[in-house]
Amino acid sequence: YKPPHILVNQGYTKFAYVDFPVVFQSAIQGIHGRTEDKSLTMLLTALLASPVAQYFLIHSGSSWLIEREKILEIEILQLPFFLPDDHPNPSQANCIKNRINTIFSELLINVKNSIFSRVETIDRAKEVISEMIFEYYEIDEYERILIEDTCKLWIPSATPGRNTPISKIPALR
Numbered sequence: 001y002k003p004p005h006i007l008v009n010q011g012y013t014k015f016a017y018v019d020f021p022v023v024f025q026s027a028i029q030g031i032h033g034r035t036e037d038k039s040l041t042m043l044l045t046a047l048l049a050s051p052v053a054q055y056f057l058i059h060s061g062s063s064w065l066i067e068r069e070k071i072l073e074i075e076i077l078q079l080p081f082f083l084p085d086d087h088p089n090p091s092q093a094n095c096i097k098n099r100i101n102t103i104f105s106e107l108l109i110n111v112k113n114s115i116f117s118r119v120e121t122i123d124r125a126k127e128v129i130s131e132m133i134f135e136y137y138e139i140d141e142y143e144r145i146l147i148e149d150t151c152k153l154w155i156p157s158a159t160p161g162r163n164t165p166i167s168k169i170p171a172l173r
Contacts, residue, residue, distance in 0.1 A: 004041040006031040012071040015049040050133040
């Protein structure tokens, strides 16, 4: 498939913005953007990988936390995503979009050039981008506590593996 592209696994644990042609199997879902919408595709990728999207999908998904970690494509498409120009403060939203785009562009270069610190580089970028998504959606401190509690406590506790020790289940700790 032609870029720009967003790839999301059905378990909703891995996300990628792709700026090159890719082929993938049915366990991966893709959202294709137009070339002229590359910056919006990066913004949408940031949203999909954020705790804000996880929180929404936990409460609206058909099987996540109940049966298995699986998010259907139709559920992803129901995620509230508004364009920066439709934001209550369009200049602030465009500024956030541009900052996210800069981070993605730098990340693409850094990941290609540094095989050994790839995971750390991506994790740092995800933290910064998540903060920007909270800002983009104007999430206040109380909403943020609820979102983070859901993502850090309840998601890992809901469907532990059969051999997961009790000490590794956050809600039981």
